[in-house]
Amino acid sequence: MSTIETSTEPAKAPTVPPAPNRIKGIASQLLGTPRVIIGLGLLALLTLLAFVGPLVSGWEVGERDYAALFASPSADHWMGTNKTGQDVWTQSTAGLQKSLLIGLLVALLSTGIAALVGAFAGYFGGITDRALMWIADLALVLPSFVILAILAEQFGGEGGWIVLVLLLAMFSWMVTSKMIRGMTISLREREYIHAARFMGVPSHKIILRHILPNMSSLLIADATIAVSTAIIGETSLSYFGFGVQPPDISLGVVIADGSKYANSDWWIFAFPTVLLVILVLAVNMIGDGLRDALDPQSKSRRS
Amino acid sequence: MSAQTIENTEATSERPGDETPVLEVRDLTVTFRGFNGNPDVNAVRGVSYSVRRGEVLGIVGESGSGKSVSSMAAMGLLPDHAVITGSVKLHGEEILGLDDREMATRRGKVISMVFQDPLSGLTPVYTVGDQLAEAVLVHNPKATKEEARERAVRLLDLVGIPNPEGRYRSFPHEFSGGMRQRVMIAMAMANDPDVIICDEPTTALDVTIQAQILDLLRTAREETGAAIVMITHDLGVVAGFVDRMLVMYAGRPVEMGTVDEIYYGSRMPYTMGLLGAVPRMDLERQGALVPIKGTPPSLTALPPGCPFAPRCPIAEPECSLAEPDLLPVGGQPSKAQIRAAQEAGTSGGAVAADTGVQRVACLRSGEIAENAWTAQDIYPIPEIPEVPAAKVRREDRAEMLRVESLIKHHPLTKGAVFKRRVGTVYAVDGIDFDIREGETLALVGESGCGKSTTLMEIMGLEKPQGGSVSVMGRETSKMSGSDRFALRRDMQIVFQDPMSSLDPRMPVFDIIAEPLRTHRYPEADTTARVYELLELVGLNVEHATRYPSEFSGGQRQRIGIARALALEPKLLVLDEPVSALDVSIQAGVVNLLEELQARLGLSYLFVAHDLSVVRHIADRVAVMYLGRIVEIGDTDSVYTRPAHPYTQALLSAIPIPDPEKERARTHIVLDGDLPSPANPPSGCRFRTRCQKFVTLSAPEQERCTSVEPALEATNGGDQATACHFAERQSVL
Numbered sequence A: 001m002s003t004i005e006t007s008t009e010p011a012k013a014p015t016v017p018p019a020p021n022r023i024k025g026i027a028s029q030l031l032g033t034p035r036v037i038i039g040l041g042l043l044a045l046l047t048l049l050a051f052v053g054p055l056v057s058g059w060e061v062g063e064r065d066y067a068a069l070f071a072s073p074s075a076d077h078w079m080g081t082n083k084t085g086q087d088v089w090t091q092s093t094a095g096l097q098k099s100l101l102i103g104l105l106v107a108l109l110s111t112g113i114a115a116l117v118g119a120f121a122g123y124f125g126g127i128t129d130r131a132l133m134w135i136a137d138l139a140l141v142l143p144s145f146v147i148l149a150i151l152a153e154q155f156g157g158e159g160g161w162i163v164l165v166l167l168l169a170m171f172s173w174m175v176t177s178k179m180i181r182g183m184t185i186s187l188r189e190r191e192y193i194h195a196a197r198f199m200g201v202p203s204h205k206i207i208l209r210h211i212l213p214n215m216s217s218l219l220i221a222d223a224t225i226a227v228s229t230a231i232i233g234e235t236s237l238s239y240f241g242f243g244v245q246p247p248d249i250s251l252g253v254v255i256a257d258g259s260k261y262a263n264s265d266w267w268i269f270a271f272p273t274v275l276l277v278i279l280v281l282a283v284n285m286i287g288d289g290l291r292d293a294l295d296p297q298s299k300s301r302r303s
Numbered sequence B: 001m002s003a004q005t006i007e008n009t010e011a012t013s014e015r016p017g018d019e020t021p022v023l024e025v026r027d028l029t030v031t032f033r034g035f036n037g038n039p040d041v042n043a044v045r046g047v048s049y050s051v052r053r054g055e056v057l058g059i060v061g062e063s064g065s066g067k068s069v070s071s072m073a074a075m076g077l078l079p080d081h082a083v084i085t086g087s088v089k090l091h092g093e094e095i096l097g098l099d100d101r102e103m104a105t106r107r108g109k110v111i112s113m114v115f116q117d118p119l120s121g122l123t124p125v126y127t128v129g130d131q132l133a134e135a136v137l138v139h140n141p142k143a144t145k146e147e148a149r150e151r152a153v154r155l156l157d158l159v160g161i162p163n164p165e166g167r168y169r170s171f172p173h174e175f176s177g178g179m180r181q182r183v184m185i186a187m188a189m190a191n192d193p194d195v196i197i198c199d200e201p202t203t204a205l206d207v208t209i210q211a212q213i214l215d216l217l218r219t220a221r222e223e224t225g226a227a228i229v230m231i232t233h234d235l236g237v238v239a240g241f242v243d244r245m246l247v248m249y250a251g252r253p254v255e256m257g258t259v260d261e262i263y264y265g266s267r268m269p270y271t272m273g274l275l276g277a278v279p280r281m282d283l284e285r286q287g288a289l290v291p292i293k294g295t296p297p298s299l300t301a302l303p304p305g306c307p308f309a310p311r312c313p314i315a316e317p318e319c320s321l322a323e324p325d326l327l328p329v330g331g332q333p334s335k336a337q338i339r340a341a342q343e344a345g346t347s348g349g350a351v352a353a354d355t356g357v358q359r360v361a362c363l364r365s366g367e368i369a370e371n372a373w374t375a376q377d378i379y380p381i382p383e384i385p386e387v388p389a390a391k392v393r394r395e396d397r398a399e400m401l402r403v404e405s406l407i408k409h410h411p412l413t414k415g416a417v418f419k420r421r422v423g424t425v426y427a428v429d430g431i432d433f434d435i436r437e438g439e440t441l442a443l444v445g446e447s448g449c450g451k452s453t454t455l456m457e458i459m460g461l462e463k464p465q466g467g468s469v470s471v472m473g474r475e476t477s478k479m480s481g482s483d484r485f486a487l488r489r490d491m492q493i494v495f496q497d498p499m500s501s502l503d504p505r506m507p508v509f510d511i512i513a514e515p516l517r518t519h520r521y522p523e524a525d526t527t528a529r530v531y532e533l534l535e536l537v538g539l540n541v542e543h544a545t546r547y548p549s550e551f552s553g554g555q556r557q558r559i560g561i562a563r564a565l566a567l568e569p570k571l572l573v574l575d576e577p578v579s580a581l582d583v584s585i586q587a588g589v590v591n592l593l594e595e596l597q598a599r600l601g602l603s604y605l606f607v608a609h610d611l612s613v614v615r616h617i618a619d620r621v622a623v624m625y626l627g628r629i630v631e632i633g634d635t636d637s638v639y640t641r642p643a644h645p646y647t648q649a650l651l652s653a654i655p656i657p658d659p660e661k662e663r664a665r666t667h668i669v670l671d672g673d674l675p676s677p678a679n680p681p682s683g684c685r686f687r688t689r690c691q692k693f694v695t696l697s698a699p700e701q702e703r704c705t706s707v708e709p710a711l712e713a714t715n716g717g718d719q720a721t722a723c724h725f726a727e728r729q730s731v732l
Helices: A022-031 A034-056 A088-124 A126-141 A144-154 A160-170 A174-188 A191-198 A203-211 A213-239 A251-259 A266-294 B003-012 B067-075 B100-106 B128-139 B145-158 B177-189 B207-224 B235-241 B259-265 B269-277 B335-344 B365-371 B451-460 B481-487 B508-518 B523-536 B541-545 B553-565 B583-600 B611-617 B635-640 B645-653 B659-664 B698-706
Strands: B023-032 B041-051 B056-060 B082-090 B111-114 B195-199 B227-232 B244-249 B252-258 B399-414 B420-436 B440-444 B466-471 B491-494 B571-575 B603-608 B620-625 B628-634
Touching (some): A022 A034, A034 A088, A034 A266, A088 A160, A088 A251, A126 A174, A144 A160, A144 A213, A174 A203, A174 A213, A191 A203, A203 A213, A213 A266, A251 A266, B023 B067, B041 B056, B041 B067, B041 B252, B067 B111, B067 B195, B128 B145, B128 B177, B177 B207, B195 B207, B207 B227, B207 B235, B207 B645, B227 B235, B235 B259, B252 B259, B252 B269, B259 B659, B399 B451, B399 B603, B420 B440, B420 B451, B420 B603, B420 B628, B451 B571, B451 B603, B508 B523, B508 B553, B523 B541, B523 B553, B553 B583, B583 B611, B603 B611, B611 B635, B620 B645, B628 B635, B628 B645
Parallel strands (some): B056 B244, B111 B195, B195 B227, B440 B603, B491 B571
Antiparallel strands (some): B023 B041, B399 B420, B399 B466, B620 B628
């Protein structure tokens, strides 16, 4: 601002403060919330654990210690071993790598698709609405589990988990999108949307700038829930052998394996489950903080 | 009235002489406890009043002044977390602190209430008649169902519901808002109560319906002899309807007296400001309205002194020392006494009972009375410059907007899968008008007359279903997309509801910058322009980073105006810009609009249902009824000599905030409700409610029912009327 000549009001120019930066404001608001800091810290720790964990344990992923089947935690096996003598620590932390990626990516993708489809359908109505909702209905009635199972096997092998992410996201956006469509229809008649239209803002910008931000609470809540749903969804697929295929391993696979021994040999089950709980908790904390930071009406916000 | 009811009224009439007020409220305070560390809200702080039989007491105040809460407290309708102290006596018997069951025997029988919102006052799943009969039965367990039913039918008849026998079985959704409010009043009258509390009974209704309801309330008072406590913010309603009034501000009564005393001799700067802030429909050239600066204080953190002191133009240092008590004019302690009391650490706080003389809570009331100051003397009135274009003759000025036989019909469809058309809503059915440079055209009419639809059609810049819209001489239907986009620079809109017209997720800066960014205003200049606009509408630079929820209604409306002005439009469309605002705030916004028009040479298309504001701001006025313009002309001619019966009725229905004039007027009260725009009457659309139609001879009536009248010039000048039997006459 100060670098530009303001010939109309030269005297006033120096007193005019610079334009407030909204993103900066939200970021500083976010970083000022302890919950977000803790959440981000936990997430960083988990990521670190996922990549460093398998390296420091002294055991390879999938390596079997035939001398120690069902061994309880010891100096050798920090979190014990499972029925085939695999080190639980190594397996879990290695599994965490994939689960982190799958959980976060699926959540982002499915909420993103839901938001766009729902908002466009609700905003435009008519043919767009019918077509998009027809697709959503179709995706709802298709037996997603079977399709997932078949396709996941087809695309198995190296990089197969990316296909799995896409497939999981493909089958988890429909219900949210219907909810968003309903909210869009009610938001569409708000006067600030009319105002934006009458000043000539193009429709896609209205959706991105006015409609979706006003649903951010719902979107964030949906995304945080989707993280755990995706990880669990992947688990159930893996349980049947359709999800992450060996040699890849995921937290879901490890938990599914350990769940049978939860009563007799608890450590096989407990450690990967604790990791999952911490992951979901961290994501929830970040989501919570984000929601508060974006909501100008929330109590914690004071400018 | 059934035998039981008479017996019951006689039983309760063992009152100790007629001297005892029916309802006496003394030093009532209501505090809402704050939860989760929020501060307490002191909603009502020491209200005292008394009403005698047949008397109407008006409680006036802006939103948040505690007027509704105080009456809800008297009725015992507040939630448990409200802490209520003081005393409420009904026929000399203390009712504050009675438990809910005991209160229930009095509510609806001795004291009853009419609420503001007739839409939510009735249960949707029971018929209207059954709900009325229930109100009768609850207090007369001995009455049979048949008797209750008879009484309900009689009540429906009394409140003017046509065909009461048949309508007994109607459900609430089959009634219009005005009819539902009638049912609510019938319910309040059902057991001949001694006090009826009316909480803004007409605020949600159109003016012609408001006139009907006020008439009905007068009947109710005569019929039951009840005292009425009328809570309202409308100073016009108060002038004609009440005997004595109480003005509330920040939870406290600040002035009390008879209507005439207060309207012609107010001694409290707040009341004076309020009266000066009301646009007057009956005055030719009123000049600028009196704006009261600032906003009412928050009820959680009140300043120690007079709560109005921060906004008062004649406040003195002593005003902020201690809160003045409600005392007779000139009876306030002197400044020296206040200072002494303040130093000694004592404060007054003597609670004076309602003695009936005018009392004021202002330190300078004596001074005001001595000098006979009026609002114009104590408030700084802004100078509003003349519109430069006004010097040029209207015909020679550039045309900003022309609408020709504009039509908008909505199809009515039935069925989910196979939609079939079952009818048409004639929302806008062929209207013509034009707006010249620097001119304000007001479009007025009741809700449902199609004025908002007209706006949306104009702002949409699409090809209309029928007719044409030209902006600055260019027809919108022949424009390309980029032309249309460019044209949007020149016409902007300000909306009615300051709550929903601003995106709650955007800071004010981004809201005002949005039109600039959309039209590729250089980013470097945007910042300066936004601050310039903030200043133009009277906001501060530091407001830019805040969000809409942090502003009051008036401030939000200013933000909306700033956004509309960002691109320097030539035509501003105002969709009821002040109807959601309090009177004192409204005056500021109206002044701002007038000033902006003069400074920037804007043309306004002003849509409103409030005819007083229109008289104040508009140069020309078009009256709409059921999708048609029935009368159009320059404001002065239309207001002084309206020619169409509807315009006459509309103008006549509006109460004037002047008790003497108001009492002397006879209102033309229209029958019934607005017909459905899906099924308008044949011929003249107004004939079903027309007060003139009934006086005509049969062949003349025939003409009204068969031939639709066209707009024709009535006085050889600008005024035109769509009536076969137009006759200009004054109704003010």
